[in-house]
Amino acid sequence: MQKSIKIRFFTSAFIIVLSVYMLLPSVWSITHPENPEQMPKWLPKAAMRLGLDLQGGIHMVMGVDLDGVVGSQLLAYGHSLERSLEKDGAKFKAIKLLKADNHIEIETTNPADADKISSKISGDFNVLEFVGQKDNFVVLGLTRLHETEVRDRAIAQSIETIRNRIDEFGVAEPVIARKGDDQVLVQFPGAQEPERLKDLIGQTAKLSFQILPQSNDPAAYSKIESELTTWIADAEKAGNYTRDTFPRLSEYRERLLTDIGAKLPKDTELAFERLNNPNVVDSIVLKPYLLSTVDVLSGEYIENAFVGMDQGPGGMGVQRPVVSFSMNPVGAPLFSELTTKFRGYRMAIVLDGIVKSAPNIEGAITGGSGQITLGTGNFDQISKDAHDLTIVLRAGALPANIEVLEERVIGPSMGRDALEAGKTSLLLASLLVFVFLCTYYGYMGFLGTISTLANICITFALLGMMHATLTLPGIAGIVLTIGMAVDALVIIFERMREELRAGRSPQQVIELGFDNAFSSILDSNVTTSIGAFILLEFGTGTVRGFALTLLVGILANIITATFITKSLVKYLVRGNNKKIMVGLTEKELAYTAK
């Protein structure tokens, strides 16, 4: 008996010492938020990190347009289906994407072609699935299995691309993770230029080189250009909108495409270049372009990109930064082929649907390299834009459009204030609790204080080992855990007082006090942890930090209340009649109600 008490006591002491050792790195990283990497070598590596609310930083949730990916994948399948059926003598009149339910509608020349399509689907095109058919119209979709695959791949690629871009930009300890089905969570602690980072991540960076049809004949093209301008003006007037009606240029362009799309020549599309308005300072005019959708080279073949200098218009002007790029061995010959074929034409360099420049092809470009000039702004702005563009070009395009759904920016000084507030309230709450325990429950309360301290240490140690993030609500969770720990102690000590009054022996007081309190302590901790657990599932950002610390704190609480406190009390109090009094005086013990 005596021996097992001793073993338990020293096991408890060991747990406490171990947890103190394990929590030291977290203490270091919290007290030295500026230079976490200078931590002494003898400390364990696993430390808690400070949440964005405590050190400042950016938190963003991005929605990935997976429907768009599925749609364009479907269209691509539709076109290759068309090519493979051409050999069998079937010809499609049109392929249209039905955006509402992500299907494609193929208009065939005669109803019998539907059979040819369905035989292809059961063969090479088994990723497609037959949805319906009426007369000459066949509706196809992706099979569910393949659609899941496409979605998963797109989101994985998005995360990968975002990570590459951020790595190139050089942000310390970013968090990039999938959230839900179609969202990506991005966090940067302490990042300084939120707008710039946001643009860097949000940019789809889809680069393409598109030929301007008929532009070898200036007269023909300027006719088309003036026609475009008229069509746009008419559509705006008819639909009662302007560029400013839409928050994004892409939405405006999409609206125009639906309105005037039918008037455009076959296999062409509309795009804009942003130009400085020569008449008004700081304002932009949009120059419309008609671009080929067939004579196109994708920017995916770009191997390297860097910032260079350009001599300005005509080689006479002020120097300005440009982005030079070179293509990989696959892309270079294709680029050379395109520029040979369309020598004398103009070729637009299009980034995310916006024409960056549209130079004349003076001669075939065989080396697979070129330049992108950047539109408007002062020198500094263009330099930054050029630098960021090289990053996105090297990191590759995003497979899908990205929309920022949620964005939180916390300045570093606000983070410092929050950290101070958290530390102060944690210290004060602990102090309050310890003073209460020691004065109200005497020596037992003192042991309770030690076990509550052990509880805090174990909580921090476990959180550190999990590399958890400490947020301000997380600190509140720890304060609440202290409250829970005291609850458990109060249950135990009040029970002991009852047993003492019932005239039990010191041994029995301890045994019964702990045993009878156990079930209440367990139940109350379990019910609280149910709430915390659901919160962990529900919560976002800092609130999750609260749920996690509360859960871990409850775990530590169960360990301390049922094992450590008991071992301490048994070993240190034993039969000592004074210490067993649980803070009662003889008079209080003898008190009986009238």
Added chain:
Amino acid sequence: MEFFKPGQIDFEFTKRFKLFVPISLIVMLFAIIALIKPGFNYGIDFRGGVEAHVIFKNKIEAADLRSALESKLDNVSIVNFSDSSERHEFLVTAQGDSRESVTKILNESLAAKYGSLGDDTWKIERLDVVGARVGADLRRSALLSMLYTCLLIALYMYWRFDMRFTPGVLACILHDLVIVAGFISITRMEFSTTLVAALLTLAGYSINDTVVVYDRIREVEGKFLGKTREELLNHAINSTISRTLMTAITTLGSCVIIYFKGGPTLKDFALVLFVGILVGTYSTFFVSAPLYLWADKKFGNHAKTALKAGRA
């Protein structure tokens, strides 16, 4: 030291049920009405929009700031955050159609009124922007998580105890949550995810003292042969009351500290927990206890319990 001496508090709780049960019901009714109208003052977490903590170098008037923003943004609200005369801090919340435009308009309006960002006359220390779609999703999942929590806790209590105790626990959680939610609604405090955290914590935490009382009932019911259920219940509450009140006091103390020292973001959180713990303590005496009596009559296996035989 001892505040609540044994036997000193020997209150016949069961005799007060006639008074307090209707009071609880009326308060709950008021809380439900408050939840319907005016309803929660949803923060940007839940309805989308922008919330910015703006720090100015020089003293400015809240009314000026409001007039600078009001014409450009919807639902502008401005709270003065300055905690000393040297600091000029404001919390600006507003709504707008799309993310980009709200941030842009905010920046432009501030620049137009108070000088451009580079001049250092003002800066945005904290900026939260939430899309409207995210907000709507969150509202649903907050409600669902509330429901799941109640259900799971009730299930657990059913597993640990039995049907004589489950209704009391469930009613206790509902009572506490409804009243606290009503409180949040009436005081017009901004309903944020942090407050959801407070509510979910309360759901688990506020029934702790009920659990202690129920535990005591189970423990001593064998010793109450020949006495009534009411006597058993009064004994169970009175003999654990020191514990009930002491834990409430210490946890309330923690809340007070978080309220005053935990910084502006945790003020509402601490207040909600404070009120919740008060309500939770009350409901131990006057919600879960009467429901135990009711459920015991309904679900208790009286043929087996000697207690009933003693009373008969």
